Amino acid sequence: STAANSSKKGNSASGSTMKVGVNLELSGAAAGYGQQMKQGIQLAVSEINAKGGVKVDGKKYKISAVYRDNKSTTSGSASVSAQLANNDKVSAIVGPATTNDATAAIPNITKAAVAQVSPAATDPGYTIDKNGKVQPYAFRACFENNFQGGTAARFANNTLKAKKVAIIADNSTDYGTGLAKAFKKEFSGKVVSTQYFQEGDKDFNAILTSIKNKGFDAIYAPGYYSEIGLIVKQARQMGIKTPIVGSDGMADPKLAKIAGASNATDVYYTTPFSTLTAATDKTVKNFMSAFKKKFHTDAPTFSALAYDSMYMVAKAAEDGKSTNSADIAKAMAKIKNMKGATGTMTIDAKHNPQKSIAIEQMTDGKVVKAYSVK
Amino acid sequence: MHTMMQQLINGLSLGSIYALLALGYTMVYGVIKLINFAHGDIYMLGAFWGYYVLRYWHVNFWVALLSAMVVSAFAGMLIEFLAYRPLRHSPRITALITAIGVSYLLENGMSYLYGASPRNFPQVIKQENFHIAGLTVSNIQLLILVVAIVLMVALQLIIKKTKMGKAMRAVAVDPDAAQLMGINPNHVISFTFALGSALAGAAGVLIGLYYNTIDPLMGMTPGIKAFVAAVVGGIGSIPGASVGGFLIGILETATQAVGLSAYKDAAVYVVLIVILLVLPSGIFGKRTKEKV
Amino acid sequence: MSLLEVNHLTQQFGGLKAVSDVSLTIEDGELIALIGPNGAGKTTLFNMLTGVNVPTSGEIKMATDKGQVLINGKRTDQVAKLGMSRTFQNIRLFAELSVLDNIKIAMTSNTRENFVETMLRLPSFYKKESAIEDEARKLLTDFQLIRYARSTAGSLPYGLQRRVEIVRALATKPRLLFLDEPAAGMNPEETADLTAVISRIQKDYGVTVVLIEHDMSLVMNLAQRIYVLDHGSLIASGTPAEIKQNPAVVAAYLGGEAVAEG
Amino acid sequence: MLKVSNLFVNYGGIQAVRDVNFEVNAGEIVTLIGANGAGKSTILKTISGIMRPKSGLITYNDRAIQNDSAAAIVAAGISQVPEGRHIFAGMTVQENLEMGAFIHKGGTDMAGSFEEIFTQFPVLKERRNQDAATLSGGEQQMLAMARALMARPKLLLLDEPSMGLAPIYIQKVFNIIREINAHGTTVLLIEQNAKQALSIADRAYVLASGEIKMSGTGSELLASQQVQETYLGA
Amino acid sequence: MKFNLKANLIWLGIMVAGFVLIDAAEFTGMVNTFIENAMVTVGINIILATGLNLIIGFAGQFSLGHAGFMAIGAYATGIMTQNMATPLGFWLSVAVGVVIAIIAAIIIGVPTLRLRGDYLAIATMGAAEIIRVVINNLKITNGPAGIFNIPQFATWPVVYVIMCITTIMIANFIHSRAGRAVMSVREDEIAASAMGINTTKWKLAAFVFGAATAAIGGSLHASYLQTIAPGDFGIMNSISLLIIVVLGGTGSLTGTVVAAGVLGVIDTVLQNFGTLRMVIYALALILIMVFKPSGLLGRWELSFKRVGTSKKKEVVDQ
């Protein structure tokens, strides 16, 4: 069923290229993340095409990625998704990065029967519709908040033996608040203080000074590396020595640089993508070295997630033996044990990837240990 | 009490950056009544310049600071020349939109050229903490405070003691009449932009050193906050901008100190509105009631 | 009952008493001039009478249909609604609007249009609008301004702007009209035209007029009574003939030559 | 001293000044009279560099100045008292006067200038520290004139200096004009008060609809039937 | 003047023709989801920006808080239609949004409208930020995650009709006694009050009217996009609306409509430029402003009033 079938819903490849849309935050507030994701996608596309393309039902299709910028806005995302699905006739879409932008795209991709894989939409509700049913075309490559936040809570309880924690969460997206909420739900000790910051904040001295004497055993700080790095730095300089636990938004080589190597000690974060396992896992190792070669920097998590998102599209096309977007969506829901840069994943009934989660520990700015948590 | 003092120190060092930025806003606004939306982005340019010369030319910190001020001054003058001067006789709101355009251009242009993710600013001065009476102050916090105060005093002197200061006031009130006094408004306005932008450039380098990260969008939020600071202080007033900057810094710190961190920005605006309702021209603003 | 009764009115600016303890009365239908050297407090007095400034002390009472009303403490627009209108020493037209719109705006407080008829454009709306338009045009025609009905007010030559401002003040249907230096910047010919205009406002429209003016030809031709202010205080009042002879006025205001001229 | 040749000035599409020629010799008082909107103020603004001519030549001491900046023209010794006063609101009377002397280095002769100005305009001395915006209309007019004098100009351009002044002050202002002229300042005067202007003027030009219609000595024009009818209200 | 029947009929005709045209294009497939999306966005922007133009362009009050009122409408619809997913629920939510926005506008406007110019701008911007921060921290609004899966009642015909209605209402407001009063406040407050106009009242009237239409725009935005988040209603969004107003010409409703359309086209075209998108947009903005400082249309308005009636002999300049 490779031939374009006009009576069938969705888009199919024509000729020997399969178009994949990329709906990303390339400008605006989330541009930093969007641009990292774009690099991951570029790497995946060039790898796939270097091998001749995706093999669908015996025929090879090169992937042609159509990049469009949604300005980090919901309306921009809706418009971009409509353009990709209706005008560009893409077979699938990678993106958007944030939950808000990703949910805004759902009505349009659903109408056009085109699947979308968001590398970083973490809100549990993203893949679920109003009635609790799964959205047929919405997928993600990252953990959802409850899973990740819960894991961090259990880690704090069991491994760090923390009885009291302070939470400092990013309040400008659902990511920080969602993780904080999930953490609180699962954590069995006491949360002595919950403080929020905004994306782009640079000065955390006030928050840290105010919690300093609250007698906690650990800090849970869900957010992105650019702010958490500064929190780590300022906390350590202030003399707060307790462990700091964070989330995969921290898993970026820049974290240690921002915090300063000596400050980045006793820092933990949940991540699907452990640089330590890179030594043992071939897929991860390949990804890391290829990325470094192509972009001259260490691969950040967002690039890895986007890289995997693109591979999910390719895998779904191969598994479903079709370049038709509706078929790809169906096949994507059935992906099993796909090896990716962020682990081996299986898509569950709610379109969330099941993959093992690791917790990395940093000492002097280096990852020294990875705990695997169930 | 002790914590409060520590928070005050936190507020002052945050505030000194707002104050440096607010000065540029207040001067430009004071002279041509333009909310120079791109001012925060000049601060970003200054930070990037500092980053490059420190990282690739390995210059001394003070050289980086001074050269960033010079470069920012030129950038400010260039922007004024290209984007605002043609609109000198247009409605003010038009120039405001152009300023917004310039701001977008700088933010997105830099993001296009250098990527939007943050970079680490070279830590050329090693941070050391001083403990005085149980309070912790870092050498960098002190540096920022001192540089900010020195620059503010220098600025105040320039404006009070030189003819340029008088000329700026005259151009602000009535550019045509100022011309009749032998003042060239274009020179005055260029000078104003240069001065304000230099301060922003200095703030950029200091911020880079203090927080260690810079990115193309770093000017957006501080830019708006600094404008608010200038307004609170009474826009057009140099001491007002300084006081406003410190006030906002302390206020933000205070909101977080009492545990209302989620409402940090809202609290600033609540205070802003209250101040404006009591003092419709800000703290130091002169309320000139129009004589009819 | 006088139309306007002013008792012991004072305006203090810091250490300066711009108007000090001024009492005067204005009768219905009069044409009164207020003169005095520069800085005597004439404009300040106008500002207090029309609610622009709040007097430091004293009272202003105006006779209305509902009896005598205390004016001080009221906002400018409330005072205007009671029937006081004015022009300004520095012309204050709605510069970017047409002359016709300037007049129509002045008629706002004397007209009513409700929200529903405005939004739904009911016939009653059009009826009211055309009544307003007709009346405004009639006024403009009356004062030879109809040619400029659609001109932008700010683009007119100075003399015409003054005239439009006066007609605009008239359009509020005042009982009492204050004119602040209406002839300033006019040449003698234009001043003569203006004299005719003011006199018609008093006679044909039955409006009481109080004017500030430094042009003695106009003052002496028009005024029935004159009040003279110097350093914030009233130094004289009387008919033009009396004022011209008053030595205090000559010394403080007219100077030697002007007497002959008037 | 000043020579204006074939001057044309436009406001957008509107021709405000058409082919105007006149000259002012050193030491003279020359006046321009004409109805409202004749183009008098426009000519002054063009001379002082606030407006640019569409075409034509303005020479000052035999040097073309029509393309010079206003600042340069002031520095060359031409000062203007603009129509509508244009005092600096928000600045005190004293500061306004200081602005007038902006082109001078200040210092010793500043004090002298103030002394002189305050004897000419005693009201201003009283109001020295008052915000100029709150001055009465006439006080502002005097301030505008005093401010221009602070520059110690060689050529003084006056645009309706008597506007809004009480009769007693009008005489004073004309006396001052005579006086500074006697001390060597050349004056180009615009007045609605044509009678008095003509009586102190050495020479005068009559302007109508942007064109020069008549010229002659002050007394010639004062005596002219046509001028009397149109501009003197006789 | 008379009944202006002719002019009104022409306007009605244009609106109906527009509707039929879009409908036909949609029916024949010339308009796909993407173009429809762009058109609806333009329509909503017209609703939002005409209201803002009323405040800025006609009343002369520099408000930078329009996104705050938009947020109120959007969240009213987002929250209410979660529980009442019926057209009635939607319209009810629009009404509730409008009422809350009016109340908020009065609370914000009464004290702040005393401020002048840019002080007012900052105060209104602050007020809108306060609204946004509160929304960001409330439970009922679902915090920063926002609300999604909002049922779609605002289809393009709904948006089109509402756009026509709000535009007509604003135009009718402007061309009436109320509009003249509001414009006099813009021109000269002191002179206006000397003409018996209660300037505070009329400023507030324009501000409240603008806020109400912003709430309507917000409701439509929420229901059409089906997703809202606090981040959609920040300072930058108020600025985007301001840009539409100034680009079209402050004080020209026609200009606002044209600018919303032009910017809509620019915006969709620029999607193709990836990372360069905002760079080009910024350059375009600067160039348009430098070369067309009074906006695309200045204060010009499209008018059919004089169609058929002979021109009166009057001096019309500029």
Ligand SMILES: Nc1ncnc2c1ncn2[C@@H]1O[C@H](COP(=O)(O)OP(=O)(O)OP(=O)(O)O)[C@@H](O)[C@H]1O
């Ligand atoms: N707001 C104010 N603050 C301080 N002084 C003021 C203020 N308003 C007016 N004055 C002073 O009060 C005095 C009276 O001013 P006013 O404008 O009433 O004079 P006037 O009689 O109208 O003079 P003119 O004929 O020159 O217009 C002046 O000396 C003026 O400087």
Ligand SMILES: Nc1ncnc2c1ncn2[C@@H]1O[C@H](COP(=O)(O)OP(=O)(O)OP(=O)(O)O)[C@@H](O)[C@H]1O
């Ligand atoms: N800013 C302007 N825009 C357009 N037209 C103008 C402008 N200023 C003046 N004009 C027009 O130019 C012509 C000359 O004006 P100008 O001010 O030079 O006259 P004037 O002789 O000084 O008159 P007045 O006695 O009223 O001061 C007039 O017709 C006037 O309407």
Ligand SMILES: [Mg+2]
């Ligand atoms: Mg006066």
Ligand SMILES: [Mg+2]
């Ligand atoms: Mg003139």
